[in-house]
Structure formats: structure tokens, C-alpha cells
Amino acid sequence: MNFPFEETNVLTFFSSSSSSLSSPSFPIYNSSSTTNTTYAPLGFSNNLQDGGPLGSKVVNDDQDNIRGGINNDVHSNSWWRSSSESGEMKNKVKIRRKLREPRFCFQTKSDVDVLDDGYKWRKYGQKVVKNSLHPRSYYRCTHNNCRVKKRVERLSEDCRMVITTYEGRHNHIPSDDSTSPERDHCLSSF
DNA sequence: CGGATTTGACCTGCGC
DNA sequence: GCGCAGGTCAAATCCG
Numbered sequence A: 001m002n003f004p005f006e007e008t009n010v011l012t013f014f015s016s017s018s019s020s021l022s023s024p025s026f027p028i029y030n031s032s033s034t035t036n037t038t039y040a041p042l043g044f045s046n047n048l049q050d051g052g053p054l055g056s057k058v059v060n061d062d063q064d065n066i067r068g069g070i071n072n073d074v075h076s077n078s079w080w081r082s083s084s085e086s087g088e089m090k091n092k093v094k095i096r097r098k099l100r101e102p103r104f105c106f107q108t109k110s111d112v113d114v115l116d117d118g119y120k121w122r123k124y125g126q127k128v129v130k131n132s133l134h135p136r137s138y139y140r141c142t143h144n145n146c147r148v149k150k151r152v153e154r155l156s157e158d159c160r161m162v163i164t165t166y167e168g169r170h171n172h173i174p175s176d177d178s179t180s181p182e183r184d185h186c187l188s189s190f
Numbered sequence B: 001c002g003g004a005t006t007t008g009a010c011c012t013g014c015g016c
Numbered sequence C: 001g002c003g004c005a006g007g008t009c010a011a012a013t014c015c016g
Helices: A086-098 A181-188
Strands: A103-109 A121-128 A135-141 A149-154 A161-167
Antiparallel strands (some): A103 A161, A121 A135, A135 A149
């Protein structure tokens, strides 16, 4: 998924049902009838901790973006811990921290935690975060060679609000066979 | 039985 | 240097 919110863009606006932003820029496709989604792109948020998932800020990922495709090594499931040799592994760990992809954060009002965005995700972790009543879940795209990750958490202030943070870009199209015109429109935008 | 999820351990970065 | 918090791994478990 290629978001319209590029690395240095800052989007701090909120949308409402009466807003001109009634149509999401994100290809979020909720099929659940229990989901009443308000699309509220939050722009760049890199500080979800400290109880401030709504904070947005410019993240200069220039350093992080100097990756030269290092982590295109997807020959194993463990994309960063692929070596059994400890010294080499430590180097990879260092690299890992440098490989932060651009991240995009937005909130959705939904009864379900995991929004159906058309991509297939595998959960790989869950953590209780400080100052939050709800755990944060970590997901990774299951598509081959796709390194996109997302994390999902609920606002402690409003448990109906789901904060979803995407990291990286999909290098493929959604795998399911939905033919929603809205999805087609959204996909064509990227 | 294979794939997905859970969950405790481990690692790193950061602030003090 | 130490402790804390976030992020990830991987074995165990669950489930269709």
C-alpha cells in the first residue's frame, strides 16, 4: 500500500462524518457491520508512547531511509536475525534499528481491532504499553517479500477508537478478491 | 496437520 | 551504568 502521506508530510487534521474528507485516502475496507468507521488520518506519529498516540510529528527518516535494500534479504522468516553467528547478528541488530520505514498513523472508530484493509496479516506480538489500558498488537504482512508491518491499539481514553500505525509500503496488491469499487478507486490512487 | 495466535523471553534505545 | 519501555522472536498452543 502506498499511502498519500509521504515521509515528511504532516497531517494533523481530523475528519468527521460531515467533513469534506468523507472519503478515506487510505484503502481501508471494512466489511464488518459492527464497524462504524470515521477516517481520521493522523499523519506521522512516531511517539505513540507516553499515552499520546494522537501526537503527530515530522519524522525525518533520511537516516533510516539509507537502507540500500539491506533488509531485502527475505530468504528467511527472520528478516533481521538471519545469522547464527553472534557478532554478525549484532551488526544486523544495529542495522535493524536503522531500517525504520516511514510510518503512517490514523485512528478509526471501530468495534473490531483489526480492520480489513485487504491485506493478509500475521500477528507476531502483543505488548502492554505504558499509560494504556489496552495492549498493542503487532502484525506483519504475510505476502512474500513484503516487509510492511502494522500495529494496532485502542485508545485508553476511548476504547472504541482504534489506532493503526503502518510501517513501510506494500509491494503488491491486496490478495483477497473483493471487487469493491471504492477499493478500486483507492488502489488506483496509489 | 498446517497455519495462525499467544506469550514469555530477549534485545535495543533512551533517559536519568 | 542501570532501569524502563518498546519491539521482536520463537516455542507452545490453538483452531479450522
